[in-house]
Amino acid sequence: MVLYILLGVVVLIGLYIVGVFNNLVAMRETVKNGWSQIDVQLKRRHDLIPNLVETAKGYMGHEKDTLERVIKARQQAIDVKGLKDRQEAENFLTGTLRSLFAVSENYPQLKADQQMLRLHEELTSTENKISFARQYYNDEVNRYNVAIKSFPDNLIAGPFAFTAQEFFEIAPLEKEVPQAKF
Amino acid sequence: MPYSFTQIEKQKSVSISGVFASLSFLYFFTIWVIYFLCAHYQPLYQTIVYNRPFQFQSFSLSSHLLALFIALVIAVVHWLFISDGLVQRTLKQLGALDIDPSDERQAMFKNIIEEVCVATGGIGIRGKIIPSMAVNAFSVADDHEAVVGLTKGALYKLTRSQIEAVVGHEAAHIVSGDSQGVTLTAALYESLEGILSIQKNFLIGILPEPDDARRMNRTGARDLGWEMSDDDGFNSIISHLTVRALPLLILIIVINGLLFIVNRLALLMRMFISREREYRADAVAVRLTRDPLSLAQALYIISNRRKTFFNQADCLPTVFIVNPQVSALDEKSGQVADSFSTHPPTTERIRVLLDMARSSESDLPEALTKSYHLEKDLLSKQDKPETFIPWGANTPSDDHAKRCPACSSRLAEEDYEDVQVYRCQSCQGILLKEDELGMIFARRKKTFDARIQAMADAVDQEGPLPLSPVIAIGPSARKFKCDQGECCQKMQLRFFNRFYRVQVDKCLQCGYVWLDQDELEVLQCLYERRAG
Numbered sequence: 041m042v043l044y045i046l047l048g049v050v051v052l053i054g055l056y057i058v059g060v061f062n063n064l065v066a067m068r069e070t071v072k073n074g075w076s077q078i079d080v081q082l083k084r085r086h087d088l089i090p091n092l093v094e095t096a097k098g099y100m101g102h103e104k105d106t107l108e109r110v111i112k113a114r115q116q117a118i119d120v121k122g123l124k125d126r127q128e129a130e131n132f133l134t135g136t137l138r139s140l141f142a143v144s145e146n147y148p149q150l151k152a153d154q155q156m157l158r159l160h161e162e163l164t165s166t167e168n169k170i171s172f173a174r175q176y177y178n179d180e181v182n183r184y185n186v187a188i189k190s191f192p193d194n195l196i197a198g199p200f201a202f203t204a205q206e207f208f209e210i211a212p213l214e215k216e217v218p219q220a221k222f
Numbered sequence: 223m224p225y226s227f228t229q230i231e232k233q234k235s236v237s238i239s240g241v242f243a244s245l246s247f248l249y250f251f252t253i254w255v256i257y258f259l260c261a262h263y264q265p266l267y268q269t270i271v272y273n274r275p276f277q278f279q280s281f282s283l284s285s286h287l288l289a290l291f292i293a294l295v296i297a298v299v300h301w302l303f304i305s306d307g308l309v310q311r312t313l314k315q316l317g318a319l320d321i322d323p324s325d326e327r328q329a330m331f332k333n334i335i336e337e338v339c340v341a342t343g344g345i346g347i348r349g350k351i352i353p354s355m356a357v358n359a360f361s362v363a364d365d366h367e368a369v370v371g372l373t374k375g376a377l378y379k380l381t382r383s384q385i386e387a388v389v390g391h392e393a394a395h396i397v398s399g400d401s402q403g404v405t406l407t408a409a410l411y412e413s414l415e416g417i418l419s420i421q422k423n424f425l426i427g428i429l430p431e432p433d434d435a436r437r438m439n440r441t442g443a444r445d446l447g448w449e450m451s452d453d454d455g456f457n458s459i460i461s462h463l464t465v466r467a468l469p470l471l472i473l474i475i476v477i478n479g480l481l482f483i484v485n486r487l488a489l490l491m492r493m494f495i496s497r498e499r500e501y502r503a504d505a506v507a508v509r510l511t512r513d514p515l516s517l518a519q520a521l522y523i524i525s526n527r528r529k530t531f532f533n534q535a536d537c538l539p540t541v542f543i544v545n546p547q548v549s550a551l552d553e554k555s556g557q558v559a560d561s562f563s564t565h566p567p568t569t570e571r572i573r574v575l576l577d578m579a580r581s582s583e584s585d586l587p588e589a590l591t592k593s594y595h596l597e598k599d600l601l602s603k604q605d606k607p608e609t610f611i612p613w614g615a616n617t618p619s620d621d622h623a624k625r626c627p628a629c630s631s632r633l634a635e636e637d638y639e640d641v642q643v644y645r646c647q648s649c650q651g652i653l654l655k656e657d658e659l660g661m662i663f664a665r666r667k668k669t670f671d672a673r674i675q676a677m678a679d680a681v682d683q684e685g686p687l688p689l690s691p692v693i694a695i696g697p698s699a700r701k702f703k704c705d706q707g708e709c710c711q712k713m714q715l716r717f718f719n720r721f722y723r724v725q726v727d728k729c730l731q732c733g734y735v736w737l738d739q740d741e742l743e744v745l746q747c748l749y750e751r752r753a754g
Contacts, residue, residue, distance in 0.1 A: 070343070077340060161326070165333035168386070172341035175512070180343075 067184040074177035081169040099150035110136045181205045250293035308364040318350035341510045360541040361392035363401040387517035394506035497566040518575035525568040639665040650739035663749040670747045678747040
């Protein structure tokens, strides 16, 4: 009888461990998916920049420095490896874009250019997507990190090598950078 | 934790099974009534024709069970029928169009939808446009697809961040699953009404309407110098009919009973669709887009500008962000208002959002006085200047000039059928003294184009209001400062009269009436048609 009870308890514990494990796996996958969303949007921003610079060149020949800085920052952001470095590179790219748009205020013809307007809208949209993807990713990372650290899930997370994930931080000002004005 | 999907799934299935249960109950009731009438056909006939006492027959349990079984089968078939291609049919009903990416504004809307999808973690949402200058937004969803739509008015009058907030609100409805429930409920009600109206039309075609027959009989009798009481007339018709067509009479009773129930059912469904879900969606929208101020501003604009002809919205008020039909309960709270309205008071929603944004109502008008100017080239090809109403306008400040009650831009004097009226240069609404309307209706200089005719048809088809409700709808959002400067309080929103349900704003003190764009033309068209 006691044997049966013990067996039952062991089976129940086993089922519980399986449940927690599956739950943690699902959360880890959501985090990964969240990261790939950010990745897609960052790549999209990298793709838009050459067009932007090309269009701007026609109007602002005197601002070669600004344009070159943007190109360089983009190349850096593409080449860099590792989350922390990547964050820095992306933040730097955002900074250069900000100065590009600030300078472009002095060129009314550029601002009225159809191609430029379209690019501006695309870039605004991409910036928003990056920040939303980051928001989603960070929310999910937070949920996952809390789960693997809280008792009793941490007893299972430890042995099965569920490690805490890093947040993706971008300068908070970023969202306001290339806001389209209508 | 963003959203617990299992919790949402559970909630969704509970609300959907509630709808299914009420549908089954409706069919059960119908079958039972038909069954009852068939079984009592003989006694009923005897009672009516020979005045014998009526004998009631009770039913066995097995017949109840049989009725329940048949009801369930019919309900399942009906259910499958309405849930197939649900979104497509609803969109057709709303007259929604695909996004035209060549139009900059619409391309922007598409981008915004993609952004919000990213914020939700990648659910798929499509965008649609309703070609109406009313300002509103909606969402519909079924198992296969989810759609968020904006009216053209909203697309042009809201700023980018406001549209983002509104789309966030609609996406919240979709994520939480109540969009699906609401779409299904609306379609269900619609399909029942449709079936019944076909039957009713068929019956009206073959039978004289009892009311008409009654009237005919009475006037005929009066012509002959007889005085007939109502009861005599009615009884004679009944006995007339019963001799020839008792089954038809029964059919009429059943169908009228069903119509009554379906009408009540609409009220019941409104009780199901609680006001709470709008608050919840506002909250989730803020979590998605982190911009409560923009959502508050958007709600403010939408609730101020919804009073435009918007026939497509009539059947589906529940899918919209702000109720497109103005109702006296809209801004009220309490048990009754909570149960019978689909949307919570907009003022309350705005207050909650402003609290989240840590700003107060005084921020609102200021944020909104920014003029929403649009460049000509932002307009798509279908938009003509007369269908386009810019919000606010850059007018020179002039304290003595009359100001538009709707958008506060300057009103210009204008001759309309030899009557002096004031037209808003921005939103094309018209302000005039109420007693001068008669003069306008009497004169015939103006002709009306197909668009006005179509709108007049729509108003005409709505038919008169029932006698009981009052014409007044409630205080309107419009303010008008008249010449004396005495009556600067809010105008009153009311139907033009019982027969023409055009909503107009009226100042009760100085007698000025404010008619939105096209409303004067439509009323004039209706009056001139009636006068022949």
